[in-house]
Structure formats: C-alpha cells, structure tokens
Amino acid sequence: MPVRHAAIPLLLASLVPFAAQAQEADAATAGNWTGSGELGLALARGNSRSESLNTRLRFSREDERWKNAFSASALRSRAEVQGDFDDDGIEEERYETSANRYELGGSSAYKFDPRNHVSGSGRYENDDFAPYDYQATVALGYGHRFLDSERTKLVGEIGPGYRRARETETGEVQSSVIGRGLLDFRHQLTGNTELFNTLLVESGKDNTFAQNDLGVAVAMNAHFALKAGLQARHNSEVESADIKKTDTLTTVNLVYNFR
Secondary structure, three states: OOHHHHHHHHHHHHHHHHHHHHOOOOHHHOOOOEEEEEEEEEEEOOOOOEEEEEEEEEEEEEOOOEEEEEEEEEEEEEEEEEEOOOOOOOOEEEEEEEEEEEEEEEEEEEEEEOOEEEEEEEEEEEEOOOOEEEEEEEEEEEEEEEEEOOOEEEEEEEEEEEEEEEEOOOOOEEEEEEEEEEEEEEEEOOOOEEEEEEEEEEEEOOOEEEEEEEEEEEEOOOOEEEEEEEEEEEEOOOOOOOOOOEEEEEEEEEEEEEO
C-alpha cells in the first residue's frame, strides 16, 4: 500500500472507538442525520479557456451525548498556462491542470454537558499544487461551547495529535506530534442569512498548517441556498521558492441542504 494511502486507514481507525460508542446512543434518535452538498462550476471559452469545479459534502448527527460529523471536499481546475516547459528558452502555451485537491475529515464528540465535550478527529488531504503532497492528522481534544444563543454560537477545541506528511519538493515523509486548535463561529444575521467562520490550526516541529473559512450563506427556501466563501490555507515551512506558503480560494456555490 502506498504511503499516502496508508494514512487513510489510520485516520478512520482513530474514530472507531468514538463511533462505536455513538452507535449505542438513544435509538430513538437514530437516522437523524442532516447535511449539505455544495457545487461551484465556472467555464470560460473564447479568448481564454479555463474550467473550475469545487464541491463539498457535509453530514452530522447529534443527540444529548454524542455529535458525529463527516466531510469531503474537492477542487479541480484546468487553464491555459504559459512557460518554458522544455527548458529550451521558448515560451509555450498549454492547457493543463492548475489545481487538484481533495480532503476527507471526520470527528466524534462525547458531551459531558451542554457546554463541554471531548472529541476524536481525523483529517486527510491530497494536493498536487502545495508544499505537501499529502497531510494526514489524527487528534484528541477538549471542547467548550463559549456562546450558545439562538442566533450566535462559538465552539472551541484544543488538544494533542499526530501528523504524517510528505514534502512535494524532496519526497521526505515527516511524522510528528502536533497541537490542534479549532474555533467555529456562526451567527444568524437575518432569518435566511448566516455568517460563519472556522479556523483550524495544526502545529508541529516540521510545519504549522492553518486554514480559515469565512463566508455567508443566504437561504432561498428550506433546501436551497447560495453561499459565498473565502478560504485561506497556510503552511509555515516551504522548501521550494516556486511554491507559496499561502493559498486563497474564493467561491460562490449552490448549496442543497438535506433534512
């Protein structure tokens, strides 16, 4: 099994003890999963040519003691690019893949009371245009709900974890203990408009990864919404001068909510 794919079973295995306990929760709440699917597509033809697709799926289930969440996302783009691809001093134009990334994540949390919980989480990402070919992390954490009103919610988590990653430039595989922090903020601006911001930080001796998702969603009806978002991703350690430490992604997606 390739090294990068070996990290996926590690991620899933970390959640088994929590998921097994969650299955023993009140059977009356079984099947109460909610979720959303997002899709954004852009095509350009004529004087320029490009294609971009981003998509995301999220599902969660919560009862008095347990909260489980799973997510998957993908980004793929193709565009006309210019460069000296053959090192012959002649600029050429090609239609090539310019972004190719997918991410899987999951968490399971046991709630001591309405404001405090302990969680297990895992995340795996593969990115062909980043400082790391892949990053896989598992973590345990203590969480606290700082705000929990009808309109405003703020949840934080902090705890230790483990990361395995492979550098794009050197091919070196890094393994290290990390500290993981998460802040999830949501505010209902109006009856159909929600503001959200999620910050994730995974910091270890080899690299600090940070991702912030800021956006606003406007519901059109019970199932469909439009969402505009700005995502910023940062890796503190980059071996190549050709690879930037920070990537940003601006999206406008159609959202379908599963009830």
